[in-house]
Amino acid sequence: xxxxxxxxxxxxxxxxxxxxxxxxxxxxxxxxxxxxxxxxxxxxxxxxxxxxxxxxxxxxxxxxxxxxxxxxxxxxxxxxxxxxxxxxxxxxxxxxxxxxxxxxxxxxxxxxxxxxxxxxxxxxxxxxxxxxxxxxxxxxxxxxxxxxxxxxxxxxxxxxxxxxxxxxxxxxxxxxxxxxxx
Amino acid sequence: xxxxxxxxxxxxxxxxxxxxxxxxxxxxxxxxxxxxxxxxxxxxxxxxxxxxxxxxxxxxxxxxxxxxxxxxxxxxxxxxxxxxxxxxxxxxxxxxxxxxxxxxxxxxxxxxxxxxxxxxxxxxxxxxxxxxxxxxxxxxxxxxxxxxxxxxxxxxxxxxxxxxxxxxxxxxxxxxxxxxxx
Numbered sequence: 001x002x003x004x005x006x007x008x009x010x011x012x013x014x015x016x017x018x019x020x021x022x023x024x025x026x027x028x029x030x031x032x033x034x035x036x037x038x039x040x041x042x043x044x045x046x047x048x049x050x051x052x053x054x055x056x057x058x059x060x061x062x063x064x065x066x067x068x069x070x071x072x073x074x075x076x077x078x079x080x081x082x083x084x085x086x087x088x089x090x091x092x093x094x095x096x097x098x099x100x101x102x103x104x105x106x107x108x109x110x111x112x113x114x115x116x117x118x119x120x121x122x123x124x125x126x127x128x129x130x131x132x133x134x135x136x137x138x139x140x141x142x143x144x145x146x147x148x149x150x151x152x153x154x155x156x157x158x159x160x161x162x163x164x165x166x167x168x169x170x171x172x173x174x175x176x177x178x179x180x181x182x
Numbered sequence: 183x184x185x186x187x188x189x190x191x192x193x194x195x196x197x198x199x200x201x202x203x204x205x206x207x208x209x210x211x212x213x214x215x216x217x218x219x220x221x222x223x224x225x226x227x228x229x230x231x232x233x234x235x236x237x238x239x240x241x242x243x244x245x246x247x248x249x250x251x252x253x254x255x256x257x258x259x260x261x262x263x264x265x266x267x268x269x270x271x272x273x274x275x276x277x278x279x280x281x282x283x284x285x286x287x288x289x290x291x292x293x294x295x296x297x298x299x300x301x302x303x304x305x306x307x308x309x310x311x312x313x314x315x316x317x318x319x320x321x322x323x324x325x326x327x328x329x330x331x332x333x334x335x336x337x338x339x340x341x342x343x344x345x346x347x348x349x350x351x352x353x354x355x356x357x358x359x360x361x362x363x364x
Contacts, residue, residue: 022204024275024313054271054318054339059241061271061339089236089243093206131206136236157236157243157339 001178002037010035014049014065021094021153023063025051038073039174045114048072060161064154066147071114074121074144074169085139088158092129095152099127099135099145111146120170183360184219192217196231196247203276203335205245207233220255221356227296230254242343246336248279248329253296256303256326256351267321270340274311277334281309281317281327293328302352
C-alpha cells in the first residue's frame with residue numbers, strides 16, 4: 001500500500017525525469033502517471049512509474065521511469081488465448097538501465113536484487129542499456145530490470161499490454177497499486 | 183532521384199532536428215537515417231526522414247522527421263493476407279504536424295498541398311498535433327501530413343511496417359528512393 005502523498009511525490013519525480021529526458025507530456029498524461037509498487041510497499045526499491053501512450057488490441061507504447069536503483073521485479077508475459085504473449089522492446093532515453101534476461105549469467109553483474117525482493121530474481125544475463133541503446137524481449141522470456149545510480153527513462157514498444165496476465169517470480173507481487181489514506 | 187549529397191544533407195538536417203527534440207540515436211542509427219523522396223525528386227516539398235527503431239512481425243516503432251512544410255503524400259495501409267493492415271499512432275515530439283485523415287473536411291485547413299504533389303490529396307479532416315499530442319489511424323484509412331513552418335519530429339508506434347504494400351493516391355509515387363551519382 002502507498003499513501004496518496006507517496007503516489008503524488010513519485011508522480012512529480014517521474015514528471016521531472018521525463019522532462020529532463022526531453023519528453024513532453026500532455027497535462028492529462030502528467031496527472032495520470034501510473035505509480036506501481038507491485039504490492040510490496042517499498043516503492044523506492046521495487047517499483048515503476050509508467051505513462052501509457054497507446055494500448056490497442058495490437059500495439060502498445062509507454063514511457064517507463066525508474067528512480068535511482070529502483071527495480072522492476074522479475075516476470076514474463078505468457079502466451080494468451082488469442083496471442084503469442086507480449087513482445088517488448090526497451091529503448092533507453094536517459095540514464096542507464098540494466099536489463100536481466102534468460103541466458104548465460106553475467107559473471108559480475110552491475111546490480112544486486114533489492115533487499116525487499118524476496119530473492120525472486122533467477123535470470124542473470126545482463127544487458128546494459130544507455131541512451132540510444134535498445135533490446136527486444138520475446139514473449140514468455142523471464143526478465144527484470146534496475147536503473148543505475150541516476151535513474152533512467154526507458155521507452156517501451158510492444159504488442160498489447162495486459163498487465164494482469166503477467167507472471168511474476170515473486171508470488172507476493174500484485175500488479176495493482178493500493179493507495180491508502182495515510 | 184536524389185544525389186548522394188542531397189541524401190547526406192537531409193540526414194544531417196534530420197539528425198539535428200532529432201537532437202533538438204532530445205532524442206539520442208546510436209551512431210549506426212544516425213548513419214542509416216532513411217531519406218525518402220517518394221520517387222518525385224522534390225524532397226523539400228514531398229519527403230520524409232525516418233529512423234526505424236524496431237520492426238518485427240508484430241510491432242514497429244519509428245521516429246519521423248519533417249522539414250518545414252515538408253509533406254508525406256496521401257496513402258493508406260490496406261489489409262494484407264495475414265493481417266488487418268497497419269495501424270499507426272503518431273505522437274508529436276517537437277514542432278507542429280498537421281495530419282489529414284478521412285472525415286468531415288476542415289473548412290480552413292492550415293496546409294496547402296505541395297505544388298509538385300500532382301493534386302493527389304483527397305482527404306481534408308485536419309488533426310493538428312503539437313508536442314505531447316497524438317492521433318491513432320486505423321488500417322486502410324487515407325491520410326497525409328505536413329509539418330508547420332518549423333518542421334516536426336513525430337514518433338510512430340504501429341503494427342508491422344511493410345512500406346512496399348502502402349497504396350498512394352498519386353500513382354507516380356514510389357516508396358524506394360533512387361540515389362544517383364550527381
